Amino acid sequence: MCDWIVVPRPLAEKTHQATGLFASCLLPGRGKPLRNQAVISEKGKIVYVGACTSIPAEYAKVDLQHVPVLMPGMWECHAHFFGASPKRPIDMQNMALGNPIEAGARNARALKDTLYAGFTSCVDLGGYAPELQNVIDEGLLLGPTLYGAGAAISMTGGHGDVFEVSYASARQRLSVNAPGADAGMSGVILADGLEECRKAVRLNLRRRAKIIKVLTSGGITSRDDDPMLQQFSDEELETIVSEASRMGLVCAAHAVGKAGILAAIRAGFKVIEHDSFGDDEVYEEMKKHDVMLVATITPIRSILDNEDKYPREMFEKAKVVAQAHLKAYKDAIKAGVKCAIGSDLFGGIGTVLSPGLNGGEVVYAVEAGMTPLKAIEAATANGPESLGRQGPKSGQIRVGYDADFIALSQNPLDDMEVLRSPKNITHIWKSGKLVKAPGLDPWEALDR
Ligand SMILES: [Zn+2]
Known part of the structure; x- marks a missing residue:
């Protein structure tokens, strides 16, 4: 029935366990917007998309909840x-060496805020996602579906090392081989030489990693390294890629300067994160080898706009790369490099880099030159492609895909700023289940 029911009936009254929606405007994720579309899902998968008049008989009695604008849940x-x-302070020490019990508790809030910003899937490139996903699977936590890298792999003295503490302290928590080290207890792991690199991949496999993250250049949040220089030798990078790909995983590189980007592409990485100094040569190589870009404009903008909220060294580094970073993103888009959306929100809840601020990154993609429709595609359909073979059928409203949807009060194609504020995302369904709606308590959503 194409009636305009705003609040779905309780499940007990339904004649069918399927979920039905009717969208005045449907943004399918990939492709042009469609008018007046019914979308029916069952057991977490989409089973019908099309006109109300053509709904298969078995779903004819499913109530259709009307929404003005419907699109796939976004991919962070x-x-x-x-x-x-x-x-x-927002620094490496806070990120990598915090109390893991406290971190777990804070993450419960971070997951809910990320989901409620409209992101139903997240690729975690260094953090506790594998363990959090276990608890989400137990039905005890409300959050996006997580595809975790486990610990990001860094060399000693590299971007993942914590320069603010002694080597002994960093090693105790982060090294592959140090006594007492536990790769499950941090978002970063330090590895040096071929054997340790291989072991770092295997420790992440043990945590059910869905992607392997490697820091192939210096960075901005790490106090004492140089973003322009390559980190890890070519042989170490090749070892990591060969070990990961044998296990069906792609590698993503944190790479700011050109040296680290080209080294990653040479070694067989499939995703470049950040890219502040890419040029025509880099983008030709990326296209030739099907390498995607996740440009992460959000932290650069945040650091420049909030000088007093970040450590001095971080601000000085950000100032140097900022202009180049924005130009590189524009050039990559112009060159036709395939992009996904990633906001790199590594701050605590409520800070200027808080989980939940994810939607701003889609706005920045349009500012950098994507059409609004391409930016939506980057934020939805392109997301799972960054996981290679591990990528699920998700990010598009098509039959057989995951039933993850968001409903919006306004059309983001008219004004992309709509996606920046979670309040504009009125309803969210994850695996066909309503998890956000006006008046719906998050804890109740969990128990429905
Ligand atoms: Zn990051």
Whole structure:
């Protein structure tokens, strides 16, 4: 029935366990918007998309809830569920060496805020996602579906090392081989030489990693390294890629400077994260080898706009790369490099880099030159492609795909700013189940 029911009936009154929606405007994720479409899902998968008049007989009695605008739940392709403290500086020490019990508790809130911002799937590139996903699977936590890297792999003295503490302290928590080290207890792991690199991949496999993240250049959040220089030798990078690909996993590189980007592409990485200094040569190589870009504009903008909220060294580094980073993103889009959306929100809850601020990154994609429709595609359909063979059928409203949807009060194609504010995302369904709606308590949503 194409009636305009705003609140779905309780399940007990339904004649069918399927969920039905009727969208005045449907953004399918890939492709042009469609008018007046019915979408029916069952057991977490989409079973019908099309006109109300053509609904198969078995679903003819399913109530259709009307929404003005419907699109796939978005994909956050560069998350960090570190569980950083909002009371401490936004730095590597806070991210990598915090109390893991406190981190877990904070992550419960971070997951809910990310989901309620419209992101039903997250690729965590260093953090506690594998363990959090276990608890989500138990039905005890409300959050996106997580595809975790486990610990991001760094060399000693590299971007993942914590320069603020002694080597002994960093090693105790983060090294592959140090006594007492536990790769399940941090979002970063330090590895040096071929054997340790291989072991770092295997420790992440043990945590059910869905992607392997490697830091192939220096970075901005790490105090003492140089973003322009390559980290890890070519042989170490090749070892990591060969070990990961044998297990069906793609590798994503944190790579800011050109040296680290090209080294990653040479070694067989499939995703470049950040890219502040890419040029025509880089983008030709990326296209030739089917390498995707996740540009992460959000932290650069946040650091520049909030100088007093970040450590001095981080601000100085961000200032140097900012202009180049924005230009690189524009050039990559112009060159036709395939992009997914990632906001790299590594701060604590309520900070200027808080989980839940994810939607801003889609706005920045349009500012960098994507059409609004391409930006939606980058935020939805392109997301699972960044996981290679591990990518699920998700990010599109098509039969057989995951029934993850968001309903909006306004059309983001008219104004992309709509996606920046979670309040504009009025309803969210994850695996066909309503998890956000006006008046719906998150804990109740969990128990429905
Ligand atoms: Zn990151």
